[in-house]
Amino acid sequence: MRVKEPDIIDLRWLLLGLCLVMALHLHHFAGWVALSIMVLIVWRYLLAHYRRPMPSIFILMPLTVLAGLGILLTYRGLFGRDASVELLALMLTLKLMEAKTRRDFLLLVFGGYFLTVTTFLFTQSMAYGAAMLLATFTLTATLVGISHPNGRLPWHFQAKTAAILLAQGAPIMLALFLLFPRVPGPLWGIPQDANKGMSGLSDTMEPGEISELTLSGEIAFRVQFEGKPPPPSQLYWRGPVLWHYDGRSWTMASPKLQLPTESLQVRGSPSRYTITMEPSNRSSMLLLDMPSLLPENSAVSADLQVLAKSPIRQRIRYQASSHLDYTLAPDAHPRALQLNLQIPDFDNPQSRALAQSWVDTGKSPEDIVQTALTMFREQEFIYTLRPPRLGKEPVDDFLFNTRRGFCEHYAGSFVYLMRAAGVPARVVxxxxxxxxxxxxxxxxxxxxxxxxxxxxxxxxKGWVRVDPTGAVSPSRIEYGIETAMPNENPLPLLARNSYPLIKKMYLNLDAIDNAWNHWVLDYNQKRQMEFLSSLAGSKLSWQELAIAMIVAVGAVGMFLSYFIIRENPAKKDELQRIYATFLRKLQRKGIMRQPQEGPLDFGERASQALPSQAAQIHRITDLYTQMRYRNRKTTESTELLKWLIKTFK
Incomplete structure (x- = not known):
């Protein structure tokens, strides 16, 4: 029996599915790739709609070569996350331009499934998970339509069947998620470019760098405190500590210095918390100043910066505690203090002269600190995200000319003044x-x-935190950047306080996303073993885990198979009962329907076995399939089918 070829309805389903799949990727595709994909999909639809001939191989072959060359030139190769995914998307879309047969459509559907999965290489958020589910559902509905042998199906039948198939697969998916051994660490062999595009603090600082990062409303991390969180003015999350200044950039101290770890004296009770940190492709683990209990698998530098053992390239979750009342390194190593007095020779003469004037008046280090803060507070300094570019003497240019800057301008110039005045200082x-x-x-x-x-x-007193930004813009420290800069608000629209209803919705969605991160994405090897051991009442070995997985998946499969293959005569509808009468008559003639046989296949075999009654068998089979699968059941057709079967001897 010949299987029907795809028609315009099948093509529309396929185009919808591929559009949803491509939509998952378009925002991180190169511009020309995204545009090419959209043009090709629209072109294919118009060809089918207006019944125009498909492009010939002499058109498609040059387009295919150009697509490959474009990827090669854009990414300097065909391998890597971005290049491979974009090449696959282009090849699928070009294949669409010649797709005519059922085999072509099947290839595109399964290619669409694979391209959907590659979304996880870019993001694993719950919103994208829902979008991927929608794309998978549409592709499955397409598969139902092109796999059916009896022509066009009602759209709701395709959608219902696709939903049933996905629902039947859900228990197995859940069993595999809970039981399949989790491999610690990132994906093996993941391309290096999969780590690009991750935003986070740099290990260096120069004017304009942090203000550029601040323009992003992306979430850096989430913090769950045990108890009430500290007030905003004490929420300083410690990252890279910068010692060396070359006249333009601040950098971290070299590990080759081998300085002793600074001593920490704490007072009072600690603040305990759990941080869920987004990937940054850097090693810094952000902890509340000052960390006293470190997370697992971390190390601490001499200046108490907490570092992961490798760059953070996937979401991590860690617990820590910090003391807000502390004394850091009152007995600091002389070499460390000397390093924190270093500034380039002969640069920024005006700033040097200003700092020297404070020393010449006999001010103590504490007074020099307060004098600098008073200068920032009382003179016309402006806190802004868009400061002007600085000249060859950046500190002088900022302090005496532009006086417009962001936190890195104030922190960097303050530390420079302190060092010029003989007070050891560093940037955090x-x-x-x-x-x-x-x-x-x-x-x-x-x-x-x-x-x-x-x-x-x-x-x-040791190392004391001083925030010169607080002298210029106290609201930045107390209420955040949105209050400090209402006209330069970097937050995404949904997160702004000026839209309270939208903001409330955004916070609810973020809470759901946070729960997704906790229960789904953070279900790692450790949590899996804890969960399964709690169910078993004792610690499980990997061998026991493998057995449990096989048993669970097998049990789920048998459970689903029972409901799929069983036949309950009491639940058969009228049409099934009528057709069952026909099957019993053929069975008495020695012709039994096999479980895998559809009505058309069985009718064809019965006609060959009973050539004298072939016409009658074909008529009964055709009428039944029209009523069953094309929704053409009427009172008249039902009576006709009964009569045909009754007269069949």
Missing amino acids: TGYQGGELNPVGEYLIVRQSDAHAWAEVWLEG
Whole structure:
């Protein structure tokens, strides 16, 4: 029996499915790739709609070569995450331009499935998970339509069948998710370019760098405190500590210096919390100043910066505690203090002269710190995300000319003044503040909360945090950047306080996304073993886990198979009962229908076995399939089918 070829309805389903799949990727595709895909899909639809001939091989072959060359020139190769995914998308779309047969459509559907899965290489958010489910559903409905032998199906029948198929697969998916051994670490052999595009703090700082990062409203990490969170003015999330200044950029101290770890004296009770940190492709683990209990699999530098053992390229979750009342390194190593007095020779003469004037008046280090803060507070300094570019003497240019800057301008120039005045000082970068989500009772810290402040070393007090930005814009420290810069708000529209209803919806969605991160994406090897051991009542070995997985998947499969293959005569509809009478008559003639046989296949075999009654068998079979699968059941057709079967001897 010949299987019907796809028609315009099948093509529309396929185009819809591929459009949904491509929509998952378009925002990270190169511009020309996204445009090419959209043009090809529209072109294919118009050809079918107006019944125009398909492009010949002499058109498609040059387009295919150009697509490959375009990827090669754009990414300097055909391998890597971005290049491979975009090449696959282009090849699928070009295949669409010659797709005519059922085999072509099947290839495109399964290619669409694979391209859907590659979305996880870019993002694993719940919103994208829902979009991927919609794309998978549409592709499955397409598969139902092109796999059916009896021509066009009602759209609701295709959709219902696709939903049933996905629902039947859900228990197996859940069993595999819970039981399949989790491999620690990232995907093996994942391309290096899969880590690009991750935003986060740099290990260096120069004017304009943090302000550029702050323009992003992306979430850096979320924090769940045990108890009430500290006030915003104490929420300093410690990141890279920058010692060396070359006249333009601040950088971290070299590990080759082998300085001793600074001592930490703490007072009071600690703040305990859990951080869910987004991937940054850097090693810095952000902790509340000052960390006293480190996360697992972490290390600490001499200046108490907490570092992961490898760059953070996937979402991680860790627990830590910090003391807000502390004394850091009151007995600092002389070499460390000397390094934190270093500035280039002969640069920024005006700033040097200003700092020297404070020293000449006999001011103590504490007084020099306060004098600098008073200067920022009382003179016409402006806190802005869009400062002008600085000249060859950046500190002089900022302090005496532009006086417009962001936190890195104030922190960098303050530390420079302190060093020029003989007060050891360094820059600390990280994040400051955070927004409390009342839905989940956790803090949201965004890239827009990126911040830089200073630490000065004072006799008997050790390293003391000083934030010169707070002198210029106190509201930045107390209420966040949205309040400090209402006209330069970097937050995404949904997260702004000026739209309370939208903001409430956004916070609810973020709470759901946070739960998704916790229960789904963070279901790692450790949590899997804890979960399964709690069910078993004892710790499981990997062998026991493998057995449990096989048993669970097998049990689910048998359960589903029972409902799929069983036949309950009591539940048969009228049409099934009528057709069953026909099957019994053929069975008495020695012709039994096989479980895998559809009505058309069985009718064809019965006609060959009973050539004298072939016409009658074909008529009964055709009428039954029209009524069953094309929704052409009427009272008249039902009576006709009964009569045909009754007269069949």
